[in-house]
Amino acid sequence: MTEKREILKESPLFSGLSDSETRQIESIAITKRYRKGELIFSEGDKATGFFVNLSGQIKVYKLSADGREQILHIICPKESFAEAALFGGSTYPAFAESLTQTQVLYFPKDRFLGLIRDNPQLSLNMIGGLSLWLRRFVDLVEELSLKDVSARVAKYLLDVSIRSGRKGEEGIVFELEVSKIQLASRLGTISETLSRVFRKLRDQEIIRVEGKKIIVLNKEGLEEISSGITFGSGPNR
Amino acid sequence: MTEKREILKESPLFSGLSDSETRQIESIAITKRYRKGELIFSEGDKATGFFVNLSGQIKVYKLSADGREQILHIICPKESFAEAALFGGSTYPAFAESLTQTQVLYFPKDRFLGLIRDNPQLSLNMIGGLSLWLRRFVDLVEELSLKDVSARVAKYLLDVSIRSGRKGEEGIVFELEVSKIQLASRLGTISETLSRVFRKLRDQEIIRVEGKKIIVLNKEGLEEISSGITFGSGPNR
DNA sequence: CGCCACATTGAAGGCAGTCAAAGGTGGTGG
DNA sequence: CCACCACCTTTGACTGCCTTCAATGTGGCG
Numbered sequence: 001m002t003e004k005r006e007i008l009k010e011s012p013l014f015s016g017l018s019d020s021e022t023r024q025i026e027s028i029a030i031t032k033r034y035r036k037g038e039l040i041f042s043e044g045d046k047a048t049g050f051f052v053n054l055s056g057q058i059k060v061y062k063l064s065a066d067g068r069e070q071i072l073h074i075i076c077p078k079e080s081f082a083e084a085a086l087f088g089g090s091t092y093p094a095f096a097e098s099l100t101q102t103q104v105l106y107f108p109k110d111r112f113l114g115l116i117r118d119n120p121q122l123s124l125n126m127i128g129g130l131s132l133w134l135r136r137f138v139d140l141v142e143e144l145s146l147k148d149v150s151a152r153v154a155k156y157l158l159d160v161s162i163r164s165g166r167k168g169e170e171g172i173v174f175e176l177e178v179s180k181i182q183l184a185s186r187l188g189t190i191s192e193t194l195s196r197v198f199r200k201l202r203d204q205e206i207i208r209v210e211g212k213k214i215i216v217l218n219k220e221g222l223e224e225i226s227s228g229i230t231f232g233s234g235p236n237r
Numbered sequence: 238m239t240e241k242r243e244i245l246k247e248s249p250l251f252s253g254l255s256d257s258e259t260r261q262i263e264s265i266a267i268t269k270r271y272r273k274g275e276l277i278f279s280e281g282d283k284a285t286g287f288f289v290n291l292s293g294q295i296k297v298y299k300l301s302a303d304g305r306e307q308i309l310h311i312i313c314p315k316e317s318f319a320e321a322a323l324f325g326g327s328t329y330p331a332f333a334e335s336l337t338q339t340q341v342l343y344f345p346k347d348r349f350l351g352l353i354r355d356n357p358q359l360s361l362n363m364i365g366g367l368s369l370w371l372r373r374f375v376d377l378v379e380e381l382s383l384k385d386v387s388a389r390v391a392k393y394l395l396d397v398s399i400r401s402g403r404k405g406e407e408g409i410v411f412e413l414e415v416s417k418i419q420l421a422s423r424l425g426t427i428s429e430t431l432s433r434v435f436r437k438l439r440d441q442e443i444i445r446v447e448g449k450k451i452i453v454l455n456k457e458g459l460e461e462i463s464s465g466i467t468f469g470s471g472p473n474r
Numbered sequence: 475c476g477c478c479a480c481a482t483t484g485a486a487g488g489c490a491g492t493c494a495a496a497g498g499t500g501g502t503g504g
Numbered sequence: 505c506c507a508c509c510a511c512c513t514t515t516g517a518c519t520g521c522c523t524t525c526a527a528t529g530t531g532g533c534g
Contacts, residue, residue, distance in 0.1 A: 062375070064383035065465030072378060087368040093375050116361075123360035124353075130367035131324040137374035138299070138330050141309060144381045145425045146301035149490070180513065188382045193490060195514050211499090211513095228302030385521070417481070430522060432482055448481095448531090 007054050011078045013125050025115060029105040040096040047085035047092050049108040053077050056102030062094050071186040074178060083129060144188045147228055152187045153197045154226035161216050172216040244291050248315045250362050262352060266342040277333040284322035284329050286345040290314050293339030298332050308423040311415060320366060381425045384465055389424045390434045391463035398453050409453040
């Protein structure tokens with residue numbers, strides 16, 4: 001009960017609210033649990049509510065006609081998702097599936113809309129959250145459309161190294177938080193291609209790869225590749 | 238003055254507001270005019286306000302390191318844009334440029350944030366608008382990542398035919414509202430490729446192309462291609 | 475008439491996806 | 505403890521979609 005409230009208060013969606021307001025919000029939330037690999041909702045499902053992740057990882061993704069997958073976002077604890085499904089469209093526009101054992105808070109649409117109508121601060125928080133999503137998607141479009149896979153990988157590595165990297169002997173050290181298959185899908189590619197890019201970066205001594213552990217040896221090199229200037233060692237380009 | 242107010246009231250952002258509220262909003266707006274091809278803001282510019290299009294067309298787009306362009310959206314009259322730049326990030330995340338002679342209303346950030354704080358209905362409208370943008374971007378990501386150019390073109394033609402098509406003798410008739418270069422950029426490709434796709438669709442007698450005028454001869458064919466099932470007439474696939 | 479931007483078509487090449495197979499890794503149960 | 509299996513990862517060969525480069529066609533406008 002009380003851990004729930006703590007996560008709630010730390011979620012940007014509910015920041016700046018009074019204790020009584022937080023309790024009110026908590027009172028309409030339903031805790032749901034999923035095992036690894038369970039479907040939380042499907043594209044086209046009637047949108048009956050939205051979610052806040054309490055623990056575990058969830059992927060939100062689209063599928064193509066022939067089964068290829070594009071991950072839109074991997075939801076970490078304290079993040080909310082599917083908020084936008086409450087407004088406008090009446091169905092979820094994508095799939096959501098747990099990547100690990102997962103615990104979420106579920107907020108039924110009707111009751112939450114009631115709350116938001118009477119709570120200006122909650123409205124503003126919601127606006128802030130939607131704006132953040134928007135920014136992420138603009139970034140994603142930019143990457144998919146204007147950058148090659150190497151640049152996308154480099155940018156991703158830089159982002160994670162900033163977010164959760166520690167300074168080690170050889171360089172910045174961190175762990176990939178998802179499998180390489182999931183990472184490939186998030187970057188709009190497939191594991192084989194991702195593997196080849198890692199190989200190239202390794203050969204150029206820009207990174208070291210040990211399973212899920214990554215060591216950034218040459219941050220500037222990564223930044224250059226990330227910016228879109230294709231790296232030329234081979235005969236190509 | 239009064240035409241301004243009419244456009245305001247028809248914009249979803251300002252629907253359901255009282256006359257006095259509308260007047261208040263109008264009072265902080267500044268009318269700006271642009272000639273064809275003028276830059277309205279650049280990526281990275283400090284975001285000092287957002288816009289509502291009164292007349293003309295505006296493209297919002299990203300640029301790659303080597304100058305390639307991806308149009309995120311073409312803004313039609315009554316639409317607002319750059320709202321999200323007011324919240325969270327302090328800079329515009331993309332470029333905006335007029336495609337025609339254009340007239341916009343500009344809402345300075347500070348004054349507008351003051352209004353929104355005291356106006357729950359305006360907040361809700363803003364949430365609705367942001368949600369719509371989100372949905373559009375999810376669609377765009379899906380198209381760029383999971384569909385080939387033919388499918389994107391087909392989907393675009395279907396969308397426009399629904400939005401502004403008229404039933405003609407041979408099929409649904411409409412006009413492309415932008416040049417083929419701009420259309421290509423919106424669809425994440427280049428004019429040569431777009432031209433080739435039009436040729437293929439023409440050869441299959443799915444559409445007829447006469448300059449900017451398009452006639453859809455076989456809607457079902459378009460829908461099939463749009464869904465991602467690649468069309469096979471040649472030896473490929 | 476000639477300029478210029480837009481549009482179309484052809485030829486060639488590259489990036490990345492598909493198919494296939496081998497090498498790793500972790501978990502489970504005998 | 506180790507053998508087995510499933511799944512992830514890596515590597516290689518090949519294919520294809522789309523871009524690039526280049527040239528020609530076309531339509532509006534000074």
